[in-house]
Amino acid sequence: MRQEPWRSGQLRWTAGRCGAKLIGMIATLEGLVAEKIGQSVILDVGGVGYGLLVSFEDFGALKIGAKTKLYVHEAIRDNAYELFGFRTEESKRLFEQLLSVKGIGPRMALAILSVASLSHVRQAIAGGDTKFISQAKGVGRKAAERVVVDLKDKVGLQAAEQATDFLTTAADPGDEALQGLVALGFSVQDAAEALKKVDNKLPPSERIKQALKT
Numbered sequence: 001m002r003q004e005p006w007r008s009g010q011l012r013w014t015a016g017r018c019g020a021k022l023i024g025m026i027a028t029l030e031g032l033v034a035e036k037i038g039q040s041v042i043l044d045v046g047g048v049g050y051g052l053l054v055s056f057e058d059f060g061a062l063k064i065g066a067k068t069k070l071y072v073h074e075a076i077r078d079n080a081y082e083l084f085g086f087r088t089e090e091s092k093r094l095f096e097q098l099l100s101v102k103g104i105g106p107r108m109a110l111a112i113l114s115v116a117s118l119s120h121v122r123q124a125i126a127g128g129d130t131k132f133i134s135q136a137k138g139v140g141r142k143a144a145e146r147v148v149v150d151l152k153d154k155v156g157l158q159a160a161e162q163a164t165d166f167l168t169t170a171a172d173p174g175d176e177a178l179q180g181l182v183a184l185g186f187s188v189q190d191a192a193e194a195l196k197k198v199d200n201k202l203p204p205s206e207r208i209k210q211a212l213k214t
Contacts, residue, residue: 026083030069033062039110041085043070052085053107056114061087075106084110091118094155101150103143111136112147122155176204181211 029052031045041062042049052070054062062068070085071092084106086092091113098109113121115136124132125148133144177198181191194211202210 026072026074028069028071029085031067033064033066033068036062036064039114043068043085050083052083053110054085055091055110057117058085058087058091073106082106088118094118094122097151097154098147101143101146103146108136108138108143111138125151125155128152177207177211180204180208184208184212 029043029045029050031043031050033041034044034049035042036059039056039059040051040053041059042051052072054070068087070087071089073084073086073092073095075082075084084095086095095106095109095113098104098112099106104112112133115121115132116124121133123129128148130141130144130148133139133147134141175195177195178191181194191211195207198207198210200207
């Protein structure tokens with residue numbers, strides 16, 4: 001006999017000005033792994049097939065025909081409805097923490113989780129390893145840095161003292177060349193990074209010209 005979702009605790013309601021609102025509709029799914037396609041698995045739950053996007057690690061661990069339980073995150077947008085599945089609550093928690101970072105969407109968060117094992121990804125975030133994080137498809141240096149800044153103290157590991165050293169990349173507020181690049185639209189961080197490759201003994205105007213060429 002199939003269990004109704006409201007009896008299994010899969011539905012949660014909150015009250016608002018306009019009445020009751022349904023959120024977190026699918027919390028978990030348990031069934032047989034019927035197919036594995038691309039980065040997705042099809043989970044057969046009582047004869048209904050649910051397509052879930054999973055991380056590279058979970059994709060490899062899930063075996064066709066095996067019974068499994070996946071923790072689910074629903075991503076609902078105007079033009080798409082996607083389910084993301086995770087073998088552990090810890091993976092889902094880190095995924096949702098990644099979603100809290102500005103500019104990180106569900107697919108990008110899953111790409112970060114797919115770079116390596118969950119423990120390695122957590123270590124990279126706590127240690128400020130932006131190069132490691134930016135290996136994820138679609139994740140650039142700036143996005144990786146935002147992930148470190150926002151989550152380094154939230155992933156359950158001791159954050160390295162140098163985790164956010166990239167935020168103080170030789171940026172001297174009194175540097176005229178730095179001020180000039182910022183006036184041209186550079187962020188302080190990008191301006192400092194560009195000037196690292198230029199001889200600081202040159203006049204400010206020449207340093208700006210050289211920085212713009214890099």
